[in-house]
Amino acid sequence: MSLLSVRNLRVTFDTEAGLVExxxxxxxxxxxxRLGIVGESGSGKTMTGRAVLRLIRPPGKITADSMVFDGxxxxxxxxxxxxxxxxxxxxxxxxxxxxxxxxxxxVGAQLMEGLRQRDKVSxxxxxxxxxxxxxxxxxxxxxxxxxxxxxxxxxxxxxxxxIAMMLIPNPDLLIADEPTSALDVTVQAEVLAILDGLVRxxxxxxxxxxxxxxxVARFCDRVLVMYxxxxxxxxxxxxxxxxxxxxxxxxxxxxxxxxxxxQPLPGLDRNADWAV
Amino acid sequence: MALIEIDNLSVTFLxxxxxxxxxxxxxxxxxxxxSFGLVGESGSGKSTILRAxxxxxxxxxxxxxxxxxxxNSKAGxxxxxxxxxxxxxxxxxxxxxxxxxxxxxxxxxxHGLGDTDARVMKALDDVGLPRSFRFRFPxxxxxxxxxxVAIARALMLEPEILLLDEPTSALDASVQAETLNLLNRLRAERGLxxxxxxxxxxxxxxxxxxxxxxxxxxxxxxxTRDALATAQMKTxxxxxxxxxxxxxxxxx
Ligand SMILES: Nc1ncnc2c1ncn2[C@@H]1O[C@H](COP(=O)(O)OP(=O)(O)OP(=O)(O)O)[C@@H](O)[C@H]1O
Ligand SMILES: Nc1ncnc2c1ncn2[C@@H]1O[C@H](COP(=O)(O)OP(=O)(O)OP(=O)(O)O)[C@@H](O)[C@H]1O
Ligand SMILES: [Mg+2]
Ligand SMILES: [Mg+2]
Numbered sequence: 001m002s003l004l005s006v007r008n009l010r011v012t013f014d015t016e017a018g019l020v021e022x023x024x025x026x027x028x029x030x031x032x033x034r035l036g037i038v039g040e041s042g043s044g045k046t047m048t049g050r051a052v053l054r055l056i057r058p059p060g061k062i063t064a065d066s067m068v069f070d071g072x073x074x075x076x077x078x079x080x081x082x083x084x085x086x087x088x089x090x091x092x093x094x095x096x097x098x099x100x101x102x103x104x105x106x107v108g109a110q111l112m113e114g115l116r117q118r119d120k121v122s123x124x125x126x127x128x129x130x131x132x133x134x135x136x137x138x139x140x141x142x143x144x145x146x147x148x149x150x151x152x153x154x155x156x157x158x159x160x161x162x163i164a165m166m167l168i169p170n171p172d173l174l175i176a177d178e179p180t181s182a183l184d185v186t187v188q189a190e191v192l193a194i195l196d197g198l199v200r201x202x203x204x205x206x207x208x209x210x211x212x213x214x215x216v217a218r219f220c221d222r223v224l225v226m227y228x229x230x231x232x233x234x235x236x237x238x239x240x241x242x243x244x245x246x247x248x249x250x251x252x253x254x255x256x257x258x259x260x261x262x263q264p265l266p267g268l269d270r271n272a273d274w275a276v
Numbered sequence: 277m278a279l280i281e282i283d284n285l286s287v288t289f290l291x292x293x294x295x296x297x298x299x300x301x302x303x304x305x306x307x308x309x310x311s312f313g314l315v316g317e318s319g320s321g322k323s324t325i326l327r328a329x330x331x332x333x334x335x336x337x338x339x340x341x342x343x344x345x346x347x348n349s350k351a352g353x354x355x356x357x358x359x360x361x362x363x364x365x366x367x368x369x370x371x372x373x374x375x376x377x378x379x380x381x382x383x384x385x386x387h388g389l390g391d392t393d394a395r396v397m398k399a400l401d402d403v404g405l406p407r408s409f410r411f412r413f414p415x416x417x418x419x420x421x422x423x424x425v426a427i428a429r430a431l432m433l434e435p436e437i438l439l440l441d442e443p444t445s446a447l448d449a450s451v452q453a454e455t456l457n458l459l460n461r462l463r464a465e466r467g468l469x470x471x472x473x474x475x476x477x478x479x480x481x482x483x484x485x486x487x488x489x490x491x492x493x494x495x496x497x498x499x500t501r502d503a504l505a506t507a508q509m510k511t512x513x514x515x516x517x518x519x520x521x522x523x524x525x526x527x528x
Contacts, residue, residue: 013416017411096367139319185521213449254452255478256478256479257526259481259506
């Protein structure tokens with residue numbers, strides 16, 4: 001049985017300017033594996049991830065034929081049930097980490113909050129665990145960072161703090177929205193190794209949303225390609241760089257390369273038929 | 277004389293008893309019309325250097341000159357028109373209660389420029405955002421759409437120097453290509469000067485003539501584009517960045 005099963009997920013916003021259909025009938029299954037989601041900016045990747053946690057703000061609406069996590073029907077779950085799932089069972093690393101952290105609370109307090117309140121550990125143990133989590137994501141001076149406010153962090157440090165915070169409660173499913181876009185390639189490799197280890201050794205399921213096609217191709221097991229709110233292609237990650245769908249191929253052609261020519265990068269002829 | 281001259285710059289943040297030496301004696305010079313890249317470790321001080329140029333960081337040593345003039349801390353109106361920055365966190369740099377329209381038209385009003393409607397529409401077109409997004413708020417946009425608003429805003433005043441902090445990290449490959457092409461076209465047409473930060477060495481290689489590699493607040497090594505493409509780096513750290521980018525080489 002899969003860890004997460006989603007059928008015909010839709011997210012719509014009723015705005016003054018009309019109905020925005022952000023997600024239009026997405027279906028997928030996730031096992032204890034690394035599932036990549038790639039696709040155009042605005043194609044509904046973030047809204048798909050947030051919908052699984054039922055974190056769509058009004059006027060947004062979620063519908064689905066079914067959305068089941070580890071045997072539990074997420075569409076039928078009460079708000080109270082959802083709160084119990086968010087964090088300990090399903091965690092999400094948000095695309096704008098510094099915006100998602102509490103701006104007026106020190107990083108350390110935010111990291112220790114769950115440990116203190118949910119796991120009821122002592123202040124000293126919570127502190128040690130938080131330091132350990134920061135060291136794991138390659139934060140150089142964890143004591144200083146514990147005492148800092150989010151605005152005192154660099155972009156990539158904010159991302160790593162968010163990842164550390166989401167991993168502390170050992171979730172069964174991690175939805176990571178562009179989790180390494182602000183990391184240099186060597187720190188990125190360390191963070192990916194942690195995620196990889198959790199999938200392999202603890203059987204965590206990972207949804208990895210990213211614009212970096214080459215990263216997804218080498219890191220994930222399977223990939224969904226989204227376009228205008230729909231999944232237009234699903235394939236093994238190792239086949240991504242040889243994708244057949246014209247949209248996916250078009251995306252790959254747009255990438256710059258080290259040592260490549262300086263002329264304008266090829267664009268993409270968007271085709272309305274891809275997402276009908 | 278270079279257009280941007282940074283000489284032995286140090287930046288030290290004071291935060292509750294901790295002294296954070298974010299930038300330690302970094303020097304660099306960017307010629308007019310040149311495109312200069314900053315790469316390196318997360319937390320190594322790249323954004324802080326850009327912020328210091330805008331007068332937004334506590335400089336504790338060294339100097340910054342733009343066109344030969346030493347920057348004073350009160351960056352005035354004329355400075356803003358010359359130098360614009362695209363911040364790394366578009367969410368944090370866009371006012372949450374201002375529509376896209378207000379965000380884009382406000383700089384025009386402050387600088388007494390007319391033709392607001394046409395300029396706002398043009399800016400949306402340039403960064404590939406539908407005109408129908410004009411009256412949306414930042415929270416009604418996707419991450420990449422917000423990043424494009426930030427780029428559009430920086431271009432409103434037709435600045436001469438653009439400081440670009442990870443300008444395409446939230447964009448898909450096709451919008452990234454369009455944005456990089458737009459930036460390069462504007463640089464050629466208007467003779468702009470770029471100082472840009474990116475973690476993607478392929479983006480840096482495509483956009484920049486010279487590159488400074490940073491680690492721990494210090495400059496590690498300066499490279500030309502050719503030296504980067506042909507792996508002629510001298511330091512271990514620069515080499516490790518290159519080695520970890522093997523998936524974006526021309527042959528690969
Ligand atoms: N509150 C809202 N009201 C109206 N439309 C919205 C709202 N929030 C998001 N949208 C729209 O929903 C669509 C999907 O957004 P989503 O954030 O899922 O995109 P994404 O695939 O994550 O893009 P990116 O790669 O740029 O982050 C976008 O076109 C966005 O403009
Ligand atoms: N307002 C502040 N107060 C205290 N420390 C700060 C502040 N702003 C930045 N720092 C610290 O300065 C150092 C450099 O940060 P900076 O944002 O310049 O890094 P960066 O090279 O841009 O990293 P990234 O690639 O992750 O964005 C970091 O250690 C950061 O915590
Ligand atoms: Mg998104
Ligand atoms: Mg930065």
